[in-house]
Amino acid sequence: MTQVTQQQVAEKAGVSPALVSLVMRGAPNVSDHRRRLVLEAAAELGYRPNVLARSLASRRTHTIGVVVNDLHNPFFAEVADGIQAAADEADYRLLFGNGRHSPEGEAVAVETFLEFRVDGVIVAGTLELASIEEAARAVPLVVVARSEHIAWADTINTDNEAGAHLMVDHLVAAGHRRIAHIDGGGGAGAAHRSIGYVDAMRRHGLDDHIQIAAGDFTEDTGRAGAAELLDRARPPTAIFAANDLSAIGAFDEALSRGMRIPDDVSIGGYDNIGLAAMAHLGLTTINQPSEDIGAAALDMLLQRVETGRDATEHVVLPPELVVRTSSGPPPGDPT
Amino acid sequence: MTQVTQQQVAEKAGVSPALVSLVMRGAPNVSDHRRRLVLEAAAELGYRPNVLARSLASRRTHTIGVVVNDLHNPFFAEVADGIQAAADEADYRLLFGNGRHSPEGEAVAVETFLEFRVDGVIVAGTLELASIEEAARAVPLVVVARSEHIAWADTINTDNEAGAHLMVDHLVAAGHRRIAHIDGGGGAGAAHRSIGYVDAMRRHGLDDHIQIAAGDFTEDTGRAGAAELLDRARPPTAIFAANDLSAIGAFDEALSRGMRIPDDVSIGGYDNIGLAAMAHLGLTTINQPSEDIGAAALDMLLQRVETGRDATEHVVLPPELVVRTSSGPPPGDPT
DNA sequence: ACCGGCGATTAGAGCGCTCTAATTCCCGGC
DNA sequence: GCCGGGAATTAGAGCGCTCTAATCGCCGGT
Numbered sequence: 263m264t265q266v267t268q269q270q271v272a273e274k275a276g277v278s279p280a281l282v283s284l285v286m287r288g289a290p291n292v293s294d295h296r297r298r299l300v301l302e303a304a305a306e307l308g309y310r311p312n313v314l315a316r317s318l319a320s321r322r323t324h325t326i327g328v329v330v331n332d333l334h335n336p337f338f339a340e341v342a343d344g345i346q347a348a349a350d351e352a353d354y355r356l357l358f359g360n361g362r363h364s365p366e367g368e369a370v371a372v373e374t375f376l377e378f379r380v381d382g383v384i385v386a387g388t389l390e391l392a393s394i395e396e397a398a399r400a401v402p403l404v405v406v407a408r409s410e411h412i413a414w415a416d417t418i419n420t421d422n423e424a425g426a427h428l429m430v431d432h433l434v435a436a437g438h439r440r441i442a443h444i445d446g447g448g449g450a451g452a453a454h455r456s457i458g459y460v461d462a463m464r465r466h467g468l469d470d471h472i473q474i475a476a477g478d479f480t481e482d483t484g485r486a487g488a489a490e491l492l493d494r495a496r497p498p499t500a501i502f503a504a505n506d507l508s509a510i511g512a513f514d515e516a517l518s519r520g521m522r523i524p525d526d527v528s529i530g531g532y533d534n535i536g537l538a539a540m541a542h543l544g545l546t547t548i549n550q551p552s553e554d555i556g557a558a559a560l561d562m563l564l565q566r567v568e569t570g571r572d573a574t575e576h577v578v579l580p581p582e583l584v585v586r587t588s589s590g591p592p593p594g595d596p597t
Numbered sequence: 598m599t600q601v602t603q604q605q606v607a608e609k610a611g612v613s614p615a616l617v618s619l620v621m622r623g624a625p626n627v628s629d630h631r632r633r634l635v636l637e638a639a640a641e642l643g644y645r646p647n648v649l650a651r652s653l654a655s656r657r658t659h660t661i662g663v664v665v666n667d668l669h670n671p672f673f674a675e676v677a678d679g680i681q682a683a684a685d686e687a688d689y690r691l692l693f694g695n696g697r698h699s700p701e702g703e704a705v706a707v708e709t710f711l712e713f714r715v716d717g718v719i720v721a722g723t724l725e726l727a728s729i730e731e732a733a734r735a736v737p738l739v740v741v742a743r744s745e746h747i748a749w750a751d752t753i754n755t756d757n758e759a760g761a762h763l764m765v766d767h768l769v770a771a772g773h774r775r776i777a778h779i780d781g782g783g784g785a786g787a788a789h790r791s792i793g794y795v796d797a798m799r800r801h802g803l804d805d806h807i808q809i810a811a812g813d814f815t816e817d818t819g820r821a822g823a824a825e826l827l828d829r830a831r832p833p834t835a836i837f838a839a840n841d842l843s844a845i846g847a848f849d850e851a852l853s854r855g856m857r858i859p860d861d862v863s864i865g866g867y868d869n870i871g872l873a874a875m876a877h878l879g880l881t882t883i884n885q886p887s888e889d890i891g892a893a894a895l896d897m898l899l900q901r902v903e904t905g906r907d908a909t910e911h912v913v914l915p916p917e918l919v920v921r922t923s924s925g926p927p928p929g930d931p932t
Numbered sequence: 933a934c935c936g937g938c939g940a941t942t943a944g945a946g947c948g949c950t951c952t953a954a955t956t957c958c959c960g961g962c
Numbered sequence: 963g964c965c966g967g968g969a970a971t972t973a974g975a976g977c978g979c980t981c982t983a984a985t986c987g988c989c990g991g992t
């Protein structure tokens with residue numbers, strides 16, 4: 263419980279505290295002899311450097327804070343994996359902050375990170391633009407998986423509008439006309455997926471069939487949204503949910519009404535989380551290269567942290583349609 | 598980017614740095630007049646307390662580190678929610694460390710926390726006992742969801758053996774005899790679920806039907822384990838997976854072989870994650886009150902942190918069988 | 933007017949480390 | 963044997979904050 267300090271190690275090893283500091287940081291110009299001496303003393307005493315003191319003195323924490331919107335959403339877990347892998351490689355440590363599925367929660371997490379003086383922050387969530395701007399003034403920051411135009415921070419994401427187009431095009435090609443959308447609310451990228459949906463419907467001359475149910479990227483709202491849509495006088499023959507989680511909810515709602523998928527209703531998602539590939543779901547969805555996004559986000563961030571790059575960078579990756587068994591021709595279609 | 602310090606706030610407000618410190622900490626004996634003065638100056642300057650410096654001086658970070666075994670496992674996300682809720686209430690901040698699904702990864706995360714001198718640590722994972730012991734010497738620590746007897750730390754978990762008994766009893770009652778188990782490897786509580794499975798099988802005189810496939814709490818190994826079991830000469834009529842995630846994998850494997858559930862094979866899981874309740878899965882499983890566990894873990898920890906309680910505490914909650922549609926009588930059963 | 937007492941404020945010494953500048957050490961060259 | 967120079971080591975001043983002890987200021991009581 264008691265703190266072992268550099269000082270104590272120094273005394274035990276018979277050297278100066280400064281030398282201990284050098285050894286602990288792996289400095290080059292230390293004689294093997296003394297290095298060994300110090301290392302031994304440290305091990306014997308169970309010395310553990312105090313990051314607080316170190317960071318206070320060096321103004322660097324060598325730590326990146328990652329704000330995750332929702333620990334429950336596998337998409338973020340996948341992005342986090344990518345970040346983690348890149349961080350391991352670069353020898354940075356990672357701290358995660360839980361956004362509790364709300365912008366306010368994320369703001370709290372960011373504030374915590376700022377107070378801890380992390381070297382950089384990655385926002386994988388729905389933090390408000392104003393908060394992002396403020397945070398970006400204090401620390402290098404990159405925003406992941408959003409489509410908004412953000413001037414003061416790096417961004418990396420797929421083209422969410424294009425992704426929505428892919429899905430609608432696919433459904434239309436299968437013969438659907440009454441294609442509804444379950445919105446993602448404030449979810450990362452949700453707004454642009456919604457825009458893309460409306461766009462594509464218009465392009466296909468399907469203006470009259472545009473139907474949107476509210477949602478927020480969760481299974482629960484997916485279920486509720488599907489219920490609402492399926493209860494309508496002219497229910498959709500296909501439902502495009504803003505993300506896989508809500509698609510799963512919609513899937514579940516349809517099933518529990520005794521509907522068959524895709525025979526009675528087709529369902530499309532977005533994200534291509536691992537679960538989507540499961541045989542019992544077979545969710546048609548839009549793939550985002552989540553781990554790559556995470557890894558790239560960390561790389562961009564470190565580049566900024568270490569080289570002090572100032573100009574912002576914006577990477578947009580192409581989304582990709584993944585067709586599985588949850589989509590097919592609409593009921594009554596002769597094809 | 599530049600640090601605003603207490604000193605600067607003090608100058609601007611025309612008071613001493615010490616007073617600023619008092620105000621920032623919400624100390625009682627400060628006149629309203631000065632308090633306002635300081636607060637205004639702080640806001641104007643955009644002052645943000647430096648937690649590093651604060652913690653270095655006060656030896657308290659007011660932060661709890663939570664080591665999560667695997668960001669992908671919803672069970673941990675649920676536990677985390679419980680911890681988060683309790684932390685919000687107690688006004689402690691939370692930092693999450695990703696264990697990357699391995700004891701070594703968790704050890705790294707714990708080390709990071711110790712270096713940051715968090716006030717306490719919650720381990721929701723598979724960290725090795727030796728590491729736990731070492732960490733527990735340096736910081737108050739509670740271990741979640743494990744069944745091992747741990748002397749030097751608080752623990753909270755459900756009775757994993759009893760849970761396994763419930764599942765086997767249920768399956769036997771439905772008429773099954775060839776009940777196999779997909780192991781959870783080093784997963785939290787997995788060892789005792791396995792023991793419970795073997796125990797219960799013996800109790801029912803089913804020694805000869807004991808079959809265990811290796812696994813590690815993931816969908817992938819669930820799938821592989823099921824494949825291995827179903828390929829055997831006398832395949833099981835029921836599979837009890839060590840957790841829901843691997844049960845889902847097993848579910849998927851069975852389905853993709855054209856088997857029907859529960860008609861051709863029954864499947865049972867453990868954890869009762871949100872997904873398990875979905876209609877298309879309808880996973881029979883063992884419920885653990887995950888959020889309650891998380892909340893209780895934090896409470897125990899804080900009690901230790903704040904009152905310096907020394908004796909360890911061990912809470913064991915009862916597991917609960919949740920029967921859904923993934924389990925039923927074995928094929929060919931007249932019932 | 934003076935004093936005691938108490939709440940409000942401040943001075944100043946660290947917390948454990950890093951970093952710059954200064955010092956010491958050691959070696960080869962002359 | 964002496965000197966220069968580079969490598970190895972150390973002294974010492976902070977980093978931004980908290981905390982203890984000391985000081986200040988104001989009130990009522992006498």
